[in-house]
Amino acid sequence: xxxxxRNGGSGAGAGRASRQDDGQEARRKPPTSAPVLxxxxxxxxxxxxxxxxxxxxxxxxxxxxxxIGASGSGKSTLLKTVNLLEGIDDGEVLLQGTDxxxxxxxxxATRARIxxxxxxxxxxxxxxxxxNVTLASRRVHGIGRAEAxxxxxxxxxxxxxxxxxxxxxDRLSGGQQQRVAIVRAIASDPELLLLDEVTSALDxxxxxxxxxxVTELKxxxxxxxxxxxxxxxxxxxxxxxxxxxxxxxxxxxxxADVLDRxxxxxxxxxxxxxxx
Numbered sequence: 001x002x003x004x005x006r007n008g009g010s011g012a013g014a015g016r017a018s019r020q021d022d023g024q025e026a027r028r029k030p031p032t033s034a035p036v037l038x039x040x041x042x043x044x045x046x047x048x049x050x051x052x053x054x055x056x057x058x059x060x061x062x063x064x065x066x067x068i069g070a071s072g073s074g075k076s077t078l079l080k081t082v083n084l085l086e087g088i089d090d091g092e093v094l095l096q097g098t099d100x101x102x103x104x105x106x107x108x109a110t111r112a113r114i115x116x117x118x119x120x121x122x123x124x125x126x127x128x129x130x131x132n133v134t135l136a137s138r139r140v141h142g143i144g145r146a147e148a149x150x151x152x153x154x155x156x157x158x159x160x161x162x163x164x165x166x167x168x169x170d171r172l173s174g175g176q177q178q179r180v181a182i183v184r185a186i187a188s189d190p191e192l193l194l195l196d197e198v199t200s201a202l203d204x205x206x207x208x209x210x211x212x213x214v215t216e217l218k219x220x221x222x223x224x225x226x227x228x229x230x231x232x233x234x235x236x237x238x239x240x241x242x243x244x245x246x247x248x249x250x251x252x253x254x255x256a257d258v259l260d261r262x263x264x265x266x267x268x269x270x271x272x273x274x275x276x
Contacts, residue, residue: 036060037058037192037223038092038093038094039055039082039094040091040092041054041056041091042055043091044077052078054091060223061223064238064239066228066237067227067243068231068241068270069227069244075244079116082225084111113190113191115192116185116195117178117185117193117194117196118196118198119198121169121174121177121180123180123181125168125170128166128168129169130152133152133180135184140188152187153165155186156180156183159179159183173206175202175203175205175209178199179210182214192225193226194224195228196227198210198214199211199228200229211230229274231274231275235255235256235259240253241254243270250264251267
């Protein structure tokens with residue numbers, strides 16, 4: 001379980017520091033365990049338009065991978081196929097070694113293992129913040145209300161929103177709502193966290209507080225596959241950056257290599273536009 005979900009409040013002490021050190025050490029070493037996620041030859045079309053054209057991608061435990069690319073490159077569709085919101089036409093989606101794209105897959109059980117946060121906050125407006133955070137834990141994972149609420153309150157306290165536990169989403173700013181959405185996604189301790197442009201709908205003044213939370217999750221060893229248009233954030237938080245162009249992975253590597261020494265012409269052009 002991630003430290004955010006396990007410890008919540010500030011009294012975690014040496015145990016949390018030790019686990020954080022373990023997570024950082026794991027990221028410094030070459031991955032040796034089986035991948036959390038492996039995409040093999042992933043293809044997806046909408047009509048005659050092929051959006052994903054043979055994607056191969058591996059995500060190891062504790063890795064944070066940022067997927068970048070122009071609008072329409074297939075970034076959001078990629079995440080939707082991983083969470084089984086979109087079917088695929090060909091290829092494999094392996095979660096902990098099991099092909100979840102197999103038609104016989106229990107979709108609900110599989111989604112319960114993956115945390116997802118989209119561009120829009122998608123909080124239930126008729127439910128309190130606390131109920132939003134605990135809903136999946138109680139309904140999907142069968143956790144008792146008392147335990148689920150205790151975990152949720154610790155998480156909300158951790159991100160400075162404990163006082164809003166009983167409030168409804170319309171009382172929160174956009175940045176606060178997105179942080180609650182991320183907490184909701186990690187409350188059940190998912191094996192993989194998918195973040196799809198989680199700052200794109202926010203006022204620029206609110207972007208930092210959401211990115212700070214993602215940075216903390218990285219420190220604590222979460223496994224994250226995310227799309228982003230924040231290049232400076234990708235440089236600082238990613239273990240690897242993947243550049244998607246017209247539905248293909250055309251370049252990937254360490255942030256400094258991808259952002260400072262691009263080789264593919266499409267990436268050179270993309271970065272020039274981003275920094276213009």
